[in-house]
Amino acid sequence: MIGAMARAIGVDIGGTRTRVAAVEGERIVARRAFPTRGIDEVREAIGEVLAAAGWARPATIGVGAPAPMDMREGRILGCPNLPHWNGVEVTKELQRAFACPVYLANDATCAAIGELAFGHRRRDFVYLTWSTGIGGGIVSGGRVVWGATGQAGEIGHIVLRPDGPPCGCGKKGCLEALAGGASLARRGSEALGEALSAREVVERAQRGDPHAHALVADACRALGQGIAILWEILEPELIVLGGGLTGSWGFLGPQVLASVGTMARGSPEIELTRLGDDAGLLGAVALPDYVPPQWGPR
Numbered sequence: 027m028i029g030a031m032a033r034a035i036g037v038d039i040g041g042t043r044t045r046v047a048a049v050e051g052e053r054i055v056a057r058r059a060f061p062t063r064g065i066d067e068v069r070e071a072i073g074e075v076l077a078a079a080g081w082a083r084p085a086t087i088g089v090g091a092p093a094p095m096d097m098r099e100g101r102i103l104g105c106p107n108l109p110h111w112n113g114v115e116v117t118k119e120l121q122r123a124f125a126c127p128v129y130l131a132n133d134a135t136c137a138a139i140g141e142l143a144f145g146h147r148r149r150d151f152v153y154l155t156w157s158t159g160i161g162g163g164i165v166s167g168g169r170v171v172w173g174a175t176g177q178a179g180e181i182g183h184i185v186l187r188p189d190g191p192p193c194g195c196g197k198k199g200c201l202e203a204l205a206g207g208a209s210l211a212r213r214g215s216e217a218l219g220e221a222l223s224a225r226e227v228v229e230r231a232q233r234g235d236p237h238a239h240a241l242v243a244d245a246c247r248a249l250g251q252g253i254a255i256l257w258e259i260l261e262p263e264l265i266v267l268g269g270g271l272t273g274s275w276g277f278l279g280p281q282v283l284a285s286v287g288t289m290a291r292g293s294p295e296i297e298l299t300r301l302g303d304d305a306g307l308l309g310a311v312a313l314p315d316y317v318p319p320q321w322g323p324r
């Protein structure tokens with residue numbers, strides 16, 4: 027399994043920051059992080075980590091992105107959060123630049139692969155990102171669940187309240203619209219009459235502001251509902267949570283767990299990722315071992 031990962035590059039395109047790393051075996055030997063822009067900046071950063079690692083060229087490149095994508099073409103499709111990436115043929119561009127096979131996948135699927143290859147290594151689990159948006163990746167029987175076109179695990183867009191707040195995807199009442207960081211920031215700013223980040227809304231709730239508290243409680247209840255749905259469908263051994271909002275788990279966790287407790291019949295094991303911000307990046311590195319052949323480099 028580790029063979030294909032010898033001298034591999036991983037790229038994790040985030041909504042706000044992009045991370046690039048050179049990994050040899052299981053060790054990160056060079057890395058860069060910078061505000062997300064377009065493919066030129068990624069190409070440049072790959073060049074830099076290659077130079078820092080002292081490699082002439084990588085064996086493989088894996089890229090994770092928080093966007094819908096055409097897996098066959100290795101192309102990112104329209105995504106409001108990543109304006110510089112709309113329509114970009116990621117695998118073709120990077121293959122041309124670095125003369126090696128390039129793989130592309132959804133960022134939350136990458137994070138699940140990161141957990142599978144480098145993290146807790148369980149065989150039946152779901153990875154959930156709780157940050158600006160909410161994403162998921164599913165591993166069942168040690169295999170990644172990709173779905174027919176590679177978009178499986180879009181847990182953030184399960185509709186929990188059809189008449190709920192609007193979601194970036196165009197629907198209403200998605201889990202992401204109820205509990206995602208962007209939604210928490212927007213709803214919190216409206217309720218409190220000033221521009222606040224999700225983290226600030228959580229801090230206000232923690233200090234006892236009743237409006238912030240109601241919003242955060244609602245978000246935690248929705249996330250717990252989402253987790254309960256996953257649990258009933260998949261019965262995972264473990265649910266792994268990552269993403270910026272889990273930084274406040276001491277305050278948010280008990281509320282989420284209470285919600286899961288009222289909505290799931292069993293008691294799912296829930297854990298925070300041990301890979302920190304690197305789950306998606308490491309999963310991108312490991313993509314060559316997991317992407318089905320029909321979507322691999324041609």
Ligand SMILES: [Zn+2]
Pocket residue numbers: 182183193194195196197200202203
């Ligand atoms: Zn949605």
